[in-house]
Amino acid sequence: MKLQTNNWVLAAAIFAAFGTGLASAAYAVQSDDSTGMPAEQHQGNVTFVSGGIGLDESHVLRADARNWPLELQFTGPGSDYLADVHVSITGLHGAEVLQADSHGPYMLVRLDPGRYVVHATYKDTDQTRAVVVAGGGHATVSFRWNEQ
Structure with missing residues (x-):
């Protein structure tokens, strides 16, 4: 016993x-994460965060966006926020630098200065935008889909 x-x-x-x-x-x-900012993710030498579904997280991401070289925004009809947007960013000569899914209407990406092409796919509908990321600057690229 x-x-x-x-x-x-x-x-x-x-x-x-x-x-x-x-x-x-x-x-x-x-x-x-006392700020409410989503966790940073890394892919190669690219760092990114995504989210913004809740009001608090949305405010935090929008407030911090100016500190990131690239801000991506995803909306649907009536300016509805979208999530689950597949993002692919390619650099010089089509070399892929990032491939990820956004967890909300905002994705902030830390990239080296240069010219990039951003491909965004939502429900099998693709959109493409060219963007120049300047050293020390901030670029915003918006994607809008007419489907929910």
């Missing part, structure tokens, strides 16, 4: 330690 009690105490201690570790990790994730 004593062996079973010790095993139970050991199991409880391991569970408590594991549970505390998970709680600490969850807290760390929340405290890292």
Whole structure:
């Protein structure tokens, strides 16, 4: 009986330690993002964030957009916000620099200065825009679809 009690105490201690570790990790994730900004994602040497479905996140993304070289906006009929827009950005000579799905109506992209072509696809409808990203500048490209 004593062996079973010790095993139970050991199991409880391991569970408590594991549970505390998970709680600490969850807290760390929340405290890292006290601004409400979506997590930065990386693809090669390109960094981007996307989102803006909720009002708070939308405000944060719009306020921070001027600090990013490229801002993409996705809307539908009546200026409805769109999500799940597939984005592909190509650079010089058609070399792809980013391929990602937007999690909301805003995507902010940190690119090197240069000329790019942005391809956006929503519900099998493609749109393409050329954009110049100037050193230290900010460019905004808007995409609008007439379908919901």
